[in-house]
Amino acid sequence: MVNIAVLGYGTVGSGVVEVINTNHDNINKRAGKEINVKYVLDIRDFEDDPVQKILVHDFDVILKDPEVDIIVEVMGGVDPAYTFTKQALEAGKSVCTSNKELVAKHGAELLALAKKNKLNYLFEASVGGGIPIIRPLNSSLTADDITEITGILNGTTNYILTEMESKGAAFEDVLKDAQEKGYAERNPEADVEGYDACRKIAILTSLVCGEQVDYEDIHTEGITKLTETDFKYAKALNASIKLLGTSKKIDDTFYSMVAPVMIGKNHPLIGVHGVFNGIFVHGNVLDDVMFYGRGAGKLPTASAVVSDVVDAVKHMNTNIMTIWEEKKNRLGKFEDFKNKFFVRMRDKGLDDDQMLDIKNAFGNVLYVKAPDVQDELAFITEPIREGDFVENIKGLSDVLSVVRVDF
Amino acid sequence: MVNIAVLGYGTVGSGVVEVINTNHDNINKRAGKEINVKYVLDIRDFEDDPVQKILVHDFDVILKDPEVDIIVEVMGGVDPAYTFTKQALEAGKSVCTSNKELVAKHGAELLALAKKNKLNYLFEASVGGGIPIIRPLNSSLTADDITEITGILNGTTNYILTEMESKGAAFEDVLKDAQEKGYAERNPEADVEGYDACRKIAILTSLVCGEQVDYEDIHTEGITKLTETDFKYAKALNASIKLLGTSKKIDDTFYSMVAPVMIGKNHPLIGVHGVFNGIFVHGNVLDDVMFYGRGAGKLPTASAVVSDVVDAVKHMNTNIMTIWEEKKNRLGKFEDFKNKFFVRMRDKGLDDDQMLDIKNAFGNVLYVKAPDVQDELAFITEPIREGDFVENIKGLSDVLSVVRVDF
16 A cells, blocks of 8 residues: 655645545556555645545644655645655655646756655646646657647636637636636736746756756746737638747757747647647657647646656656756747747838838738728738847837737 | 667668667667667668668577667567567567557567566557557556547548548549558558558557457448548538547447547547547546647657667666556447447438438438538438447438448
8 A cells, every 4th residue: 555645635636635536446456556645734624525534734744654655745836835845755755746836946956856865756737737748758759859849738828719719709808707717817817928838838848858947038928918800810811829838949959938829720739729738749750749638627637646646656666767957958049039920010001101111121021811800901921030020020110919920 | 788679670660770870869868878779680681771780680699699688579460570579578678569460469468478577568659650649548547547549540541531521532532642652552451441440449448448459359440431422511510530449438348449430620639630640538537638640650650669668778677567468358249339320311302201211210310411412311310329220221221321420
């Protein structure tokens, strides 16, 4: 028997207990041992829940119990999760987590500590919820030079964008509706400003390059500026607008960003709708692969956490090699990242002059039109350095919106 | 340093050598050791290829060399691959393979032999080419009760169906074109009759249920009967027709088949076009996940084989637990599998009589129409036992085509 302790009895923590209870036969068979939840740590009490019998309020009880082999940290946030995780790894207990903030910030350090002590620090649920992506990156895509990883990494924003697209609705209206349905938080900033996706692409990029990528270094834009009109153009172009976290390797340098991007009908992520997530990977010999599933939600996320517990049981006293060193990876300067841009401008009825300005700013561009949109000029540039785009767009007045394009 | 030997210098074998040469730095870093191709076995000579220097014609040279730790078996076919694999595992060498025929037929036995000798028998490339699916099934989707696995598992047929759909072309014409382009074999039977997909769904189902599923027990239909008109209806229904290998668990019994199925726009596999493959999995807590990528091709398949070599290096002297027992899984009887059916009939201009016959045969059905199709009646049934469908369709004359429906 292997005893585990669950830190935090919130959505994911209660999901972990539920998954272990529901699927115990399967899980024990896959782990090769019986998994027993010995403790749940929470500051709250849950009088009407059977969990109350194994509930503790003091982490030291867990830390000092030599019978506890594996700790599930699903508290979220950096503190005190960071302290607890370090103490656990120092006390000889492996840790499985869904905590993307902590993994993004201290993943490399915690992995090194786990390795030193022949333990494991596993975080499948930190990116893509139930989608297997961390383990495949670490143990399946090992024969390739991975040159791109791009994901729809946040279900809330993907739900909002899908609704805006299908209903022709405004961002604010859809956000309100999503909040009422519980798909968006009352304070939606971490989602709609792209901060959540940013931590996740930082984790993925760290695993791809094997070095620490700081999320603070990643250029991040949210979806709050997108309008119904942007989606009218996307539709006319047989395209869609998705919030992507992306890292591309160019001449051995990774360029990363989080931003809304217009993708075409042949992009592997085009079919990822609603609260689903998808992660696209391009390898130099593997070509394209894509992983799709529920990026959030109690049970899918808990399923990923429990799969880590099973893996930790299968690898007791053996560190699963994970290449993510503390050495900082110097991302390429964002100004040097080349992208194509979709630009909408107010049509001043001075076509020739305006088009000359556009030509001066961006050279040859592709003009695009959308049904039911008047008094606008819209075009798509050739790939251009981000820094040059910022400079050149200054030469144009009456710009209404800008969205990057990947097709 | 770890020495490996590659059995068979055909498409995949030469791909394995190429991938190891191209990405050696990355691969050695991920494996933690330098991987060296010491031998390549083939009955042919390759005078103009550097491989000639390490080429051997006698498997015994490899078998008796204690320096060889891992054998890559990419010969295909059951014999002599089966004998070589058993000899290798008995001689203390792990085996990595892309050989779906051998894995489907003797996977359980070879896994048991590997386990007994603290070795590994790995076969990521046997299903889905470059798509990571075997390892995720074995080590990521371990917290779930998997109730469905469905895949587009054959790139040749998916290419043919995609072309038929997009060009409105006939099967024979597209097949001929695919043969000219090298996407289909001169003898295309294994692909177009569904035999290849059948072996792959047998492997996947064995891994899901943990027992031996014999491919001979799986009802298998190919794509040769599909016509342009079937695709006209699919288009009118905003659907697509794909050759699926599928296993569904109902009341603890698995029902499996390979057959063309009409799937709707919300099916996760709807976006899998051309030579790409996709594998959809439904778990009771994970909900839906899908894996997408190149299901064939020299380098993607070789990438999967080499990822197995890396895993074998990381697990020297340790068996990676894989649950696939030799005990035979009794699949549910195909007659008891319930499916919906799309049926086309010649319209005899006797609407009332014909519709009464249809009602007598299938109860309430959904009548469907397609533009540019005359003199036909077409309908979709409710879910019905396969056995009952076969009986009831006998009551109708002038049936033109039948395709299963999953939406």
